[in-house]
Amino acid sequence: MTDTIEQAESPLATPADMLSAFTRAAPDLAKMSLVGPHLQATVLKAVIGQQRETIDFLARRFDEELKFADAMSRANSAGDLYAACAGFYARAAAQYVDEARKIAELTSRNAVSAVQMPQPAAAA
Numbered sequence: 001m002t003d004t005i006e007q008a009e010s011p012l013a014t015p016a017d018m019l020s021a022f023t024r025a026a027p028d029l030a031k032m033s034l035v036g037p038h039l040q041a042t043v044l045k046a047v048i049g050q051q052r053e054t055i056d057f058l059a060r061r062f063d064e065e066l067k068f069a070d071a072m073s074r075a076n077s078a079g080d081l082y083a084a085c086a087g088f089y090a091r092a093a094a095q096y097v098d099e100a101r102k103i104a105e106l107t108s109r110n111a112v113s114a115v116q117m118p119q120p121a122a123a124a
Contacts, residue, residue, distance in 0.1 A: 039114060046110035053106060057099045064091060 071084035 042110070042114045046106075046114070049110070050103065050106060053099075053102060057095075057102075061092070061095065064088065064095070 065088075068084060068088040071088070072081060075081040075084055
């Protein structure tokens with residue numbers, strides 16, 4: 001039985017065969033080595049983009065809150081105060097809905113971008 005196992009031919013029987021197999025696989029290995037950095041860069045850009053969008057949204061909301069404070073200070077009656085509150089909350093709800101839609105779209109684009117492999121540069 002041992003003779004049968006020892007006599008079996010290995011597909012990479014010689015060092016030259018092994019080198020040849022490695023050389024053929026090297027371009028694929030080079031492509032695979034780019035997957036990690038590509039994914040990390042894509043995720044970093046996505047996170048920074050979402051943070052930027054969140055900060056922009058918060059800045060707009062702070063502006064709305066300052067306008068609301070001004071409207072409350074100018075109120076001459078309970079009706080004026082109610083109108084200021086109702087308007088503020090209605091705008092806030094609409095802005096939060098719009099922002100949730102933007103974040104969902106941004107997240108979707110980022111997910112698609114993360115799974116796409118970088119295309120090799122065209123030969124000149």
